[in-house]
Amino acid sequence: MKLCVLGLGYIGLPTAAMFANAGHDVTGVDKKAAIVEALNKGEIIIEEEGLADFIKKVTATGRLKACDKAVEADAFIISVPTPITEDKKADMKFVISATEEVAGVLKKGDLVILESTSPIGTVDSIMKPILEEKTGLKAGADFSLGHSPERVIPGRILYELVHNNRIAGGYDTESAHRIKELYSSFVEGEIYETDARTAEMCKLSENTFRDVNIAFANELAKICEAQGINVWELIEICNKHPRVNIHQPGPGVGGHCIAVDPWFIVEKEPGLAQIIDLARHTNDGMPAYVADRSMEILRGIENPKVTILGVTYKPDVDDMRESPILYLIDELKSRGVTVAVQDPFAHGRNGVLADLDEAVKGADLIILGVNHKFYKDLDFAALAKLVRTKNFLDTRNFADRRAAEAAGFAAYLLGRK
Ligand code: SAJ
Numbered sequence: 001m002k003l004c005v006l007g008l009g010y011i012g013l014p015t016a017a018m019f020a021n022a023g024h025d026v027t028g029v030d031k032k033a034a035i036v037e038a039l040n041k042g043e044i045i046i047e048e049e050g051l052a053d054f055i056k057k058v059t060a061t062g063r064l065k066a067c068d069k070a071v072e073a074d075a076f077i078i079s080v081p082t083p084i085t086e087d088k089k090a091d092m093k094f095v096i097s098a099t100e101e102v103a104g105v106l107k108k109g110d111l112v113i114l115e116s117t118s119p120i121g122t123v124d125s126i127m128k129p130i131l132e133e134k135t136g137l138k139a140g141a142d143f144s145l146g147h148s149p150e151r152v153i154p155g156r157i158l159y160e161l162v163h164n165n166r167i168a169g170g171y172d173t174e175s176a177h178r179i180k181e182l183y184s185s186f187v188e189g190e191i192y193e194t195d196a197r198t199a200e201m202c203k204l205s206e207n208t209f210r211d212v213n214i215a216f217a218n219e220l221a222k223i224c225e226a227q228g229i230n231v232w233e234l235i236e237i238c239n240k241h242p243r244v245n246i247h248q249p250g251p252g253v254g255g256h257c258i259a260v261d262p263w264f265i266v267e268k269e270p271g272l273a274q275i276i277d278l279a280r281h282t283n284d285g286m287p288a289y290v291a292d293r294s295m296e297i298l299r300g301i302e303n304p305k306v307t308i309l310g311v312t313y314k315p316d317v318d319d320m321r322e323s324p325i326l327y328l329i330d331e332l333k334s335r336g337v338t339v340a341v342q343d344p345f346a347h348g349r350n351g352v353l354a355d356l357d358e359a360v361k362g363a364d365l366i367i368l369g370v371n372h373k374f375y376k377d378l379d380f381a382a383l384a385k386l387v388r389t390k391n392f393l394d395t396r397n398f399a400d401r402r403a404a405e406a407a408g409f410a411a412y413l414l415g416r417k
Pocket of ligand 1: 154
């Protein structure tokens with residue numbers, strides 16, 4: 001089939017490549033010239049395990065090309081961002097403009113699939129009217145339409161695209177069948193057919209489940225600190241129960257998915273989505289909580305300096321979007337602290353340093369913010385020579401705190417006091 005994939009980000013690009021690898025003739029569309037230029041040279045400008053090699057291999061077949069606007073195709077896949085506005089509402093401008101572009105080339109018999117995570121009703125109430133009004137065609141009768149949300153986790157995208165189960169949510173049953181058939185060309189997991197609204201809510205509910213669970217873990221962490229219990233040990237033991245799966249606490253929830261998607265449910269049903277709303281606030285409050293804990297550790301130190309290790313939203317990725325560490329930096333600065341940040345994946349951006357020694361020099365507290373593998377075996381003896389005051393706070397229960405203590409650090413842990 002001839003496919004057109006709109007949006008060549010973390011999801012659209014590997015998805016386009018999967019379809020091309022499965023034998024389809026794929027044109028990827030992006031508004032960023034750097035992405036288009038790179039892809040047409042068989043290159044990428046993002047970091048994702050295995051993606052650079054895969055793109056090189058697939059573009060060499062000639063079945064994956066890029067350009068800056070939608071072309072005629074048998075099926076269109078929209079994989080553009082759905083960011084959140086200041087007042088926590090879904091910003092649908094990219095979905096709207098991509099749909100308008102598709103409408104410009106849509107013909108009878110085509111299939112249009114939304115992959116972007118979107119509020120309930122996006123397919124029926126936003127996309128369908130645009131496509132129908134611009135073309136005079138009727139959804140269901142003349143073209144197929146639906147939602148097949150991406151569900152892959154950054155860091156394992158290529159594996160999960162193939163092996164995860166998938167949802168084919170159709171505007172009508174025929175659309176759902178067609179979506180399932182298309183993705184079957186590379187998906188080895190089950191593909192479940194449903195309607196578009198259920199598919200939209202499914203994706204939001206999955207990420208919200210995780211957000212609520214993490215909020216519960218963060219609340220436990222605070223309770224454990226107050227009660228003199230180690231929350232990490234508590235959760236480990238609780239999770240030995242066959243029906244318990246408590247997630248991990250931390251300095252907050254980041255990324256463009258879990259920290260965002262629950263708001264799309266709250267936006268639709270603010271009166272009903274109470275636990276969901278509270279969980280969002282609980283997780284959003286964690287950077288301030290960690291900053292307060294840091295100030296207790298720093299009490300009595302004049303002009304304190306804190307060095308944060310890790311700034312990305314989760315380990316071993318280069319993505320800083322919605323990272324709770326960005327908020328932690330602001331929280332500390334607003335309390336009068338000088339902050340240095342080091343990250344092996346995100347240096348060069350926002351003043352983040354690559355060099356650990358440079359970042360740690362003169363620090364009164366080192367905070368482990370992200371559990372990058374890089375930080376597993378920190379040389380605390382070497383760090384001890386660089387800092388001003390030997391304080392270490394692990395927000396991820398990840399570093400070797402015994403080694404820190406052996407080097408003379410006072411080693412603190414989020415979720416245990
Ligand atoms: N986090 C915790 N505690 C945990 C797990 C995660 O604090 O126990 C934090 C992480 O540090 C990070 C944030 O949550 O800041 C989100 O990380 P994540 O690894 O849980 O998820 P994402 O955002 O990378 O990917 C999620 C996935 N959703 C689910 O697992 C239900 C992925 O499958 C989705 O495709 C993706 O969102 C998306 O695109 O929506």
